[in-house]
Amino acid sequence: MALVDIAKETGDVDRTHGINQVLKHFKENKYTVNNVLDLFAGDGSFCSWLLYSLETKDGNLPNIDHLELDQELYDKLVDRFGRHRNNCYNVDSYKFIEDPSKLYDTVFCDNGMWDHEYFNVIPYLTDFFLGAKYFIHNINVRPYNGFKNNSVWGKNRSEFYGMKDTTDCDPEDLMEATYQRLKENNLDVNYGVFFPRELYNGHIYLYHVLWKIN
Numbered sequence: 001m002a003l004v005d006i007a008k009e010t011g012d013v014d015r016t017h018g019i020n021q022v023l024k025h026f027k028e029n030k031y032t033v034n035n036v037l038d039l040f041a042g043d044g045s046f047c048s049w050l051l052y053s054l055e056t057k058d059g060n061l062p063n064i065d066h067l068e069l070d071q072e073l074y075d076k077l078v079d080r081f082g083r084h085r086n087n088c089y090n091v092d093s094y095k096f097i098e099d100p101s102k103l104y105d106t107v108f109c110d111n112g113m114w115d116h117e118y119f120n121v122i123p124y125l126t127d128f129f130l131g132a133k134y135f136i137h138n139i140n141v142r143p144y145n146g147f148k149n150n151s152v153w154g155k156n157r158s159e160f161y162g163m164k165d166t167t168d169c170d171p172e173d174l175m176e177a178t179y180q181r182l183k184e185n186n187l188d189v190n191y192g193v194f195f196p197r198e199l200y201n202g203h204i205y206l207y208h209v210l211w212k213i214n
């Protein structure tokens with residue numbers, strides 16, 4: 001599937017280009033996972049369902065816990081993944097990660113925008129990571145819909161990235177700032193790599209980033 005331009009294709013389009021590139025990277029590097037945390041699962045239909053193609057050492061399906069706050073989406077999520085497993089939680093992810101009852105080797109943070117970016121997840125990663133560690137999240141380099149630096153969202157971005165103007169950024173610069181925040185939270189980063197995810201009016205505004213943590 002090619003990259004989609006969400007300004008032009010507003011219907012029910014396949015948005016899996018980015019996550020498929022991430023999964024290809026896992027396959028090419030022979031990375032295996034076991035316990036995966038899907039922090040913002042929605043109903044699972046956009047990308048989360050593809051996490052089940054991640055490989056495990058023993059060839060079984062990975063254990064994936066899916067979290068979703070919205071009741072309606074959660075009900076669909078259970079229908080999709082949780083009818084025979086106890087693996088879907090109707091919770092606030094930020095609360096859940098304050099006191100997780102399990103450890104995970106992989107965190108998929110398909111964060112939304114506005115006040116739902118990945119920034120507040122980072123301080124908790126140290127506490128619940130186990131063994132090999134992979135952190136996947138979204139980076140928005142050019143927020144659309146009238147984004148303003150002086151909005152609440154804009155101020156959060158400026159604080160996290162250490163930049164006054166985050167209206168139109170290079171992914172490398174946002175990754176460098178994210179790398180610093182990971183280091184400040186005692187995460188020993190092996191490397192980070194980004195994958196184009198979606199276009200808006202011909203410009204890649206959204207990337208997936210994968211961090212491998214030692």
Ligand SMILES: C[S@@+](CC[C@H](N)C(=O)[O-])C[C@H]1O[C@@H](n2cnc3c(N)ncnc32)[C@H](O)[C@@H]1O
Pocket residue numbers: 039040041042043044045046047048049067068069070073091092093094110111112116
């Ligand atoms: C980008 S969508 C996720 C799409 C999903 N990964 C998929 O493949 O279909 C982000 C989701 O996060 C949920 N969300 C937002 N804030 C949340 C929170 N604090 N806790 C749990 N879920 C939240 C939203 O309801 C939304 O469904």
